[in-house]
Amino acid sequence: MDELVKLGTLTPYMARFLDAAVRAKLNIVISGGSKSGKTSLLTSLANLSSYNSRLVTISGSEDLSINKDNVIYLSSNENIIKSALNAHPTTLVINNLDSSLVADSIDVM
Numbered sequence: 001m002d003e004l005v006k007l008g009t010l011t012p013y014m015a016r017f018l019d020a021a022v023r024a025k026l027n028i029v030i031s032g033g034s035k036s037g038k039t040s041l042l043t044s045l046a047n048l049s050s051y052n053s054r055l056v057t058i059s060g061s062e063d064l065s066i067n068k069d070n071v072i073y074l075s076s077n078e079n080i081i082k083s084a085l086n087a088h089p090t091t092l093v094i095n096n097l098d099s100s101l102v103a104d105s106i107d108v109m
Contacts, residue, residue: 001044009037022048025091039064046093053090064093 001019004010010018021028022045030038030045046055046066055071057064058080064073072087074080084092 001048004037004041004044009041018045019048023050042093046091049091054088055091055093056084056087056089057093058084066093 001010001015005012005015018028028045030041032038043064043066046057046064047068049055049068053068053070055066055068056074057066057071058074072084072089074084
């Protein structure tokens, strides 16, 4: 997060707000155009989570570099959300979910 503030991507106030949102375990949706920094922000937010939390990530590629021991990486497929929730995550990180899976994912959650 400090790097994003240094680069001018986030203001210090935004960084503090997002840090508080992660600590409060709020749902956060990140959207934006191609090459707008969504994955970088998502990685920063995931790295803010507590070290004893269990993270499950769903991503079409290995773009996320989360510096935690308790991370499970899953690739996108049609039953991915059910599989992820069966792993009993403390935090679920979804990156670049295929549009065909969005409705089913919302239904499962």
